[in-house]
Amino acid sequence: MRRRLVDRATTMAIVCAVLLVNGCEAQVRGAPPVDGDSPHAAVVTQEPPTSALPEAAPTQPAASFDGLDARTRQATADAASSGADIEAVVLDRATGQVVSNGIDTPFPIASVVKLFIADDLLLQESQGATKLSAAERQALDTMLRSSDDGAAQTFWDRSGGDAIIDRVVARYGLTGTTAPDNGHWDVTQSTASDLVRYYAKLLDGTGGLPAEQANVIMDDLAHSTPTGTDGYPQRFGIPDGLYAEPVAVKQGWFCCWNGAAQLHVSTGVIGPDRRYVMAISSLDPSDAEAARATVTQAVKTMFPGGKI
Numbered sequence: 001m002r003r004r005l006v007d008r009a010t011t012m013a014i015v016c017a018v019l020l021v022n023g024c025e026a027q028v029r030g031a032p033p034v035d036g037d038s039p040h041a042a043v044v045t046q047e048p049p050t051s052a053l054p055e056a057a058p059t060q061p062a063a064s065f066d067g068l069d070a071r072t073r074q075a076t077a078d079a080a081s082s083g084a085d086i087e088a089v090v091l092d093r094a095t096g097q098v099v100s101n102g103i104d105t106p107f108p109i110a111s112v113v114k115l116f117i118a119d120d121l122l123l124q125e126s127q128g129a130t131k132l133s134a135a136e137r138q139a140l141d142t143m144l145r146s147s148d149d150g151a152a153q154t155f156w157d158r159s160g161g162d163a164i165i166d167r168v169v170a171r172y173g174l175t176g177t178t179a180p181d182n183g184h185w186d187v188t189q190s191t192a193s194d195l196v197r198y199y200a201k202l203l204d205g206t207g208g209l210p211a212e213q214a215n216v217i218m219d220d221l222a223h224s225t226p227t228g229t230d231g232y233p234q235r236f237g238i239p240d241g242l243y244a245e246p247v248a249v250k251q252g253w254f255c256c257w258n259g260a261a262q263l264h265v266s267t268g269v270i271g272p273d274r275r276y277v278m279a280i281s282s283l284d285p286s287d288a289e290a291a292r293a294t295v296t297q298a299v300k301t302m303f304p305g306g307k308i
Contacts (some may be wrong), residue, residue: 068099075301076101084284084294089192091277106189110252111147113188116168117155122213144220147228156185172207222248236292237266241299244306245270262291
């Protein structure tokens with residue numbers, strides 16, 4: 001993910017995190033965690049998506065979410081006490097149950113937009129509109145696994161920049177996602193609900209990306225590296241917080257939004273059966289290390305013991 005200074009005059013409410021409905025064989029396990037009134041957590045029940053990729057059996061019980069709404073409220077309050085604003089959403093794909101802290105405000109998704117860039121490019125290839133060389137496919141893998149900015153910029157320019165976001169929005173029916181107003185891919189705006197919708201439709205094929213290409217994305221997320229190509233630690237949030245689970249993640253970060261706060265976004269799929277998806281974002285005025293610890297601690301509060 002890109003670590004860059006972003007100054008905008010427009011004041012925005014940021015801090016969204018979304019957890020998405022991935023479907024990948026999670027092969028990365030979280031590392032031991034780093035240790036760090038609020039909106040009421042909302043529990044929303046919806047029909048689970050029918051996925052073209054393997055997913056959790058729909059008969060599994062929802063007991064794992066017992067008490068999660070209260071823990072989510074606690075995590076939100078704890079983060080606020082240290083000056084951080086977070087947004088969190090968790091989905092149980094087997095039951096359709098969703099728990100969130102009730103915030104669904106557009107926020108810059110930083111390098112999480114690399115999912116959209118990859119999705120659009122892989123669809124073009126599946127339709128025969130473009131052909132990726134072996135080197136380009138490797139660059140795409142590095143973009144997703146290690147958040148390589150150079151690859152993202154190359155593919156962004158190649159596929160039309162803002163038009164990528166417009167196409168993804170149209171295919172996935174996203175209502176709160178907009179292309180950046182300055183042409184910089186990392187300030188693409190989205191919401192927690194849109195990111196969840198994106199992952200759900202990616203997995204069930206209704207977003208238009210064939211299963212073979214969707215699995216390319218999922219496999220790369222399962223092999224997320226401990227640091228990005230820029231050297232920044234990218235195991236904050238879900239990987240360090242859910243250290244006892246296999247996870248597949250796409251992370252985002254930069255400093256500083258509106259000239260002040262550290263932005264961190266952690267999204268991914270959790271569990272060996274791909275049953276759970278989660279997204280969490282944080283806008284934090286502290287330094288980068290403390291901000292990473294805060295978002296990780298929020299995940300630990302929601303899921304004591306590092307496991308769902």
